[in-house]
Amino acid sequence: MAKRPTSQNVADMAGVSKWTVIRAFTPGASITEESRAKVMAAAGQLNYRPNLLARSLATNLTHQVAILVDDFENPHKLPVLERLTLELQAEGLVPMLVNINERFGHVHALLNAGQRQVDAVILFGTAFRNETLQDARLEGAAPMFVLARDSQIPGVPAISCDATIAIEELCAHLREQGYRRPGFMAGPQTLSTALGRRRSFKTFWVRHGVEHVPELPAKSYSMTSGAEAVRHYLQETSAGDRIDVLMCENDALALGALDVLRSEFGLRVPQDIAVAGFDNIMFADAPAYDLTTYEQPIEDMVKTTIDMILGRRERQTVQLRGRLVVRGSTKRT
Amino acid sequence: MAKRPTSQNVADMAGVSKWTVIRAFTPGASITEESRAKVMAAAGQLNYRPNLLARSLATNLTHQVAILVDDFENPHKLPVLERLTLELQAEGLVPMLVNINERFGHVHALLNAGQRQVDAVILFGTAFRNETLQDARLEGAAPMFVLARDSQIPGVPAISCDATIAIEELCAHLREQGYRRPGFMAGPQTLSTALGRRRSFKTFWVRHGVEHVPELPAKSYSMTSGAEAVRHYLQETSAGDRIDVLMCENDALALGALDVLRSEFGLRVPQDIAVAGFDNIMFADAPAYDLTTYEQPIEDMVKTTIDMILGRRERQTVQLRGRLVVRGSTKRT
């Protein structure tokens, strides 16, 4: 395998200096058509392409963006990643996918991203603590952005779905369908807070005269946790005291809950109990589930994030409006 | 935001030359404990970390690996990506996620990866043509590896699940359960061939005296395509001529098919027709589906790939053994 040709090699072949070669590859540089043609011919023969590594070293711009993900369990990650990579690439940016876990924490990842000189970091996960991200060693690192949840970190903008509007719309629908005994399944306490869904849910029902909203705590945002949580609730609650609609903090929880309601307790959805989720993942649409849910404005969120990264938009927390998706799991009529 | 400190800055503060600083950060370099301590103290104060960009330029090693994905529709991608990123990171490699689509094809991606000097490229998709990858401009690029499907590209090893063994095991189970009229749902012709599942399936049944195996062609490897394919088949086939078990090339197809069988045609699974898939995606395990399937040895495949990338193992096509997962969708008893 021959070594990559450099601008010098092309220059030699074309009979010009290497700087002329660079100009030929620089849009808008001052160079004669003749020179450019000579250079391009030689470059074509040698199969030359500029070395982006060297370019980055000189310009201090890598055009790389790190995406930190800590929750591959959630099927919702996939369509967002797809969109994110798509739009980043369209802007000439390259996504670096970083898996955050016990062995490879946020600080580690951020330090590494810093060493790699990424232009920006997107926090696309559920579980990170503000204190962690204020580690002194992270000073002067790449600008960070939080995607699809809140950020309480000073100077780190969050781009998320407007939970207040979302829950308001969803609950209005539930109420219209006649449900009056709502329950809420929340994920881990601290993470749940960052999503803001639980609070909005309670607020809505209190406003409409429902003081007590039972809470079904789930250990994590996964199907199995959703299954466990609802299983525990039903075992502890007599049929008469049961809620008539269960709102889950995301679809993974909702689908896990739905499975248990039907297969383990023989309950009919929505006749015996209605279920709603959040995210509109692929399987929410499957006839086997037919889940009412709320779709986050993925495209809008992703584009907004990238606009901020590129400085085309003010780097400030925004909440974007999603879309209510009503399906059979909450339709009484 | 202060500029990143360089080895020179640390050297000045520590009262040594910058090369001594580099040695302090080079495992196994010859340096006095005293010098190293001085350097580390200064480095700590300045919050210095070596610039990996510059290092890469000098060493010709980026420790970056590009992962080319063209099928984010398939839920199976997510757990594999999770594992892949995890194991790559454990080896100090950084995954670059590349979304292959109409606007950003394989050649484009590979050229870009080449310019970025990645150490290796993992082809983790379904649809790529060999001719494309033999583009002359791709000469001397990073070593490529095909993950989770066959490779007919000379010099490009494939790491996949052994389809022959898999289908053999799966079919043995089906036959034992008494099924004798098997049908196969295949994805797009050329892609299907690369998986080798269809061929193995036919071979098995011919060997056991079943000459005619109806084929249900699906347009792509998605749930909706699976739904369409089975819908079309049932509309065209009279009840008496119907197959009694449907093997789908992957779980996405199988779940789509299962939904249609039950919700649109009122068929019971497995009583009226059994269904099996391939991949063991998360939802195959859900009570709503309870799908018999075959699990690819993800961890094994990923580790093997990385071993090849790092040169710890011969770069040669291998087929690894997975695991049969029997569930309710094929159990008659």
Place this chain on the structure above:
DNA sequence: TTGTACGCGTTATCAT
């Protein structure tokens, strides 16, 4: 063990 010269391939700036 430590310091020096030079190279990696590009960009920025200046002189011609």
Place this chain on the structure above:
DNA sequence: ATGATAACGCGTACAA
């Protein structure tokens, strides 16, 4: 418009 010089931050090879 073109060529030359310096710089980006680190690694290798060699000399002290």
